[in-house]
Amino acid sequence: MSAECGEPGPEGLQGWSPGPGGHSRAMGSGPCPSPSTPTPWSLPRWRAYVAAAVLCYINLLNYMNWFIIAGVLLDVQKFYQISDSNAGLLQTVFIGCLLLSAPVFGYLGDRHSRKVTLSLGILLWSGAGLCSSFIPPRYSWLFFLSRGVVGTGTASYSTTAPTVLGDLFVRDQRTRVLAIFYIFIPVGSGLGYVLGSAVTELTGNWRWALRIMPCLEAVALILLIVLVPDPPRGAAEKQGVVTVGGPRSTWCEDVRYLGRNWSFVGSTLGVTAMAFVTGALGFWAPKFLFEARVVHGLQLPCFREPCNSQDSLIFGVLTVVTGLVGVILGAEASRRYKKVNPRAEPLICAASLFAAAPCLYLALILAPTTLLASYVFLALGELLLSCNWAVVADILLSVVVPRCRGTAEALQITVGHILGDAGSPYLTGLISSALRAARPDSYLQRFLSLQQSFLCCAFIIVLGGGCFLLTALHLERDQAQAQARQTGIPDSKDVHSEAMESQRLLPSTGASPEDP
Numbered sequence: 001m002s003a004e005c006g007e008p009g010p011e012g013l014q015g016w017s018p019g020p021g022g023h024s025r026a027m028g029s030g031p032c033p034s035p036s037t038p039t040p041w042s043l044p045r046w047r048a049y050v051a052a053a054v055l056c057y058i059n060l061l062n063y064m065n066w067f068i069i070a071g072v073l074l075d076v077q078k079f080y081q082i083s084d085s086n087a088g089l090l091q092t093v094f095i096g097c098l099l100l101s102a103p104v105f106g107y108l109g110d111r112h113s114r115k116v117t118l119s120l121g122i123l124l125w126s127g128a129g130l131c132s133s134f135i136p137p138r139y140s141w142l143f144f145l146s147r148g149v150v151g152t153g154t155a156s157y158s159t160t161a162p163t164v165l166g167d168l169f170v171r172d173q174r175t176r177v178l179a180i181f182y183i184f185i186p187v188g189s190g191l192g193y194v195l196g197s198a199v200t201e202l203t204g205n206w207r208w209a210l211r212i213m214p215c216l217e218a219v220a221l222i223l224l225i226v227l228v229p230d231p232p233r234g235a236a237e238k239q240g241v242v243t244v245g246g247p248r249s250t251w252c253e254d255v256r257y258l259g260r261n262w263s264f265v266g267s268t269l270g271v272t273a274m275a276f277v278t279g280a281l282g283f284w285a286p287k288f289l290f291e292a293r294v295v296h297g298l299q300l301p302c303f304r305e306p307c308n309s310q311d312s313l314i315f316g317v318l319t320v321v322t323g324l325v326g327v328i329l330g331a332e333a334s335r336r337y338k339k340v341n342p343r344a345e346p347l348i349c350a351a352s353l354f355a356a357a358p359c360l361y362l363a364l365i366l367a368p369t370t371l372l373a374s375y376v377f378l379a380l381g382e383l384l385l386s387c388n389w390a391v392v393a394d395i396l397l398s399v400v401v402p403r404c405r406g407t408a409e410a411l412q413i414t415v416g417h418i419l420g421d422a423g424s425p426y427l428t429g430l431i432s433s434a435l436r437a438a439r440p441d442s443y444l445q446r447f448l449s450l451q452q453s454f455l456c457c458a459f460i461i462v463l464g465g466g467c468f469l470l471t472a473l474h475l476e477r478d479q480a481q482a483q484a485r486q487t488g489i490p491d492s493k494d495v496h497s498e499a500m501e502s503q504r505l506l507p508s509t510g511a512s513p514e515d516p
Contacts, residue, residue: 043229048168051228052177055161056184058122058220062157063188064195065125065150065213066094070283071196071312072206074290079206080140088429090147091283095422097148099414101155106410107251109160110403115230119221121156126217128153133210159410166397166405167231172335175394179331182389186323186382189282193316254407263346263399263478264408266471270349271392272416273464274385277360277457279421280428282319284450285378286312291447292367292374314375322379326386334391342479345395346471349388353465356384361458364451385461395471399478428453 069076069090077087108117132146162181169177199209249257258264289311293299299310330348338344363377400408431453439445 043168043231047227047229051168052165052181054220054223054227055165056181058118058157058224059161059181059184060188060191061213061217061220062125062154063185064192065129065154067189067192067282068196068209068213069147070286071193071316072200072209073283073287073312075200075206080137080143082140083429083433086429088283088426090144091279091425092422093144094147094151095279095417096151098151098155098158099417099422101152102159102410102413102417103251103407104410105156106159106407106413109156109163109406109410110254113230114160114164114406115224115228117156117160118224118228121153121160122217122221122224123153124156125150125153126214126221129210129217130214133207155410155413158413159406162393162397162409163402163405164228164231167402168229174397175331175335175390178393178397179327179390182393183324183327185389186327186386187320190316190319190321190323193286193312193319197310197312197316249404251407254404255411257404258400258408258411261399261478262474263471264396264412266467266474267346267349267392267395268412268415270346270353270388270464270467270471271412272420273353273460273467274388274392275416275420276424276460277464278385280424280454280457281360281382282421283425284428284454286315288367288447288450288454289315291443291450292371294443295368295447296371298371318375318379319382322382323386326383327390329383330387331390331394333387334394343472343475345391345398346468346475349391349395350465350468350472352384352387353461353468356381357458357461357465359384360461361455364454364458367451368447395475399475399482401482424457 073087076082076090082090105117105121128146128149132143132150135143135146162178165177165181166174195212196206196209199212200206290299293311330352334345334348337348341347359377359381363374363381366377367374396408396412397405428450432450435449435452436446439449
């Protein structure tokens with residue numbers, strides 16, 4: 001893969017050299033051309049940490065929105081009279097709209113104000129969430145549509161916010177900050193279950209959970225506007241010297257560049273496997289645990305809303321705790337191990353997925369016989385899955401040049417959701433409904449149908465571990481090439497192409513190689 005994005009280092013425009021006739025010519029030959037004019041840029045360290053804290057808070061709200069419906073799923077099904085397959089479609093619509101809009105926000109985030117992009121996203125998802133709480137039962141299709149609009153709004157944040165952090169921090173600081181940022185994926189997801197179930201318990205109406213969130217998001221919007229800067233792209237790597245002006249590559253050129261980056265491709269496929277499992281697990285696990293308790297005689301079946309929300313609360317707390325411990329554990333293991341092995345990050349991701357697969361398999365298999373063991377193995381599986389969130393983000397930021405990171409985040413999100421959690425909740429519900437249709441109508445058979453529809457998740461995780469092993473094979477080379485593009489140092493292929501072009505052009509100017 002040739003170096004395609006020469007960018008200046010602290011000394012200036014190292015990616016440009018004089019061509020024949022004294023004209024400037026770019027040393028890089030690909031989709032991310034070197035900018036033209038260096039200008040100083042700096043930010044007090046305390047302001048960078050305040051901005052990171054605000055972005056973490058918004059990330060918390062972002063993922064609470066993802067799973068707040070899952071926390072009250074039984075009540076939503078009773079209110080709108082929808083089956084398991086259609087209930088799974090709720091999350092599929094949400095993720096589908098997110099993935100369709102992610103490339104658009106990635107493109108905007110690489111070329112326009114990221115602060116404006118983030119603000120528009122918050123307004124969109126909070127407004128749609130509030131409106132959805134007033135939709136009556138006869139307009140269930142409108143509720144599905146509103147979840148799609150919420151997904152569109154959250155796409156702006158998922159694609160853009162990590163690139164802002166990447167431009168505020170570098171090296172070990174960035175690893176730590178990303179670890180804290182990605183802690184709020186499982187924490188936000190868990191609090192989404194907790195908020196939904198707790199508000200339903202207090203008010204007797206699940207829709208009040210959707211009305212509380214916009215109040216928190218209004219605070220987030222104000223904090224974003226006041227406290228978060230929009231740093232120039234690549235500011236942290238260039239130690240305060242950034243560039244303005246110059247040509248921009250097209251979106252298609254950026255995609256071709258990323259498609260030749262094997263570390264990016266491998267880690268994206270690994271993230272896709274993780275998304276498939278977490279999507280199915282996050283949406284259906286509370287209902288699975290509820291029906292397991294019914295089978296064990298610990299809970300009465302739910303025939304009308306509000307349904308007992310204890311399982312959503314338990315699963316939410318479990319997700320918060322395992323998420324906190326897992327993300328910190330994964331980031332710290334990566335930081336320490338890569339001092340010994342430069343391929344530490346993908347190897348840690350692969351090992352955690354290979355260990356998570358049997359844990360989730362045992363959690364499903366043991367649920368009909370011993371509920372406690374099922375909870376233990378489910379917690380271990382969630383812990384191991386959570387180890388990867390910050391590590392995966394650090395892999396992306398280390399192998400992709402700064403000016404293409406927004407597009408890279410968008411592509412990773414799009415592929416991960418298309419092949420991952422966009423379809424896994426619907427597929428799980430569809431298999432469960434199909435199995436149930438061929439069986440007697442009892443709570444035991446309903447539970448067994450849902451259990452068996454879950455089993456494919458354990459095998460998908462193993463495939464994800466293999467993808468991270470593929471990433472480990474290419475990581476060092478891709479990191480070196482990304483660093484070369486940031487500093488304007490061409491790789492060997494660029495040097496060869498540069499020499500060939502010079503030889504072709506020199507005779508036409510009448511100059512000899514010895515001429516000054």
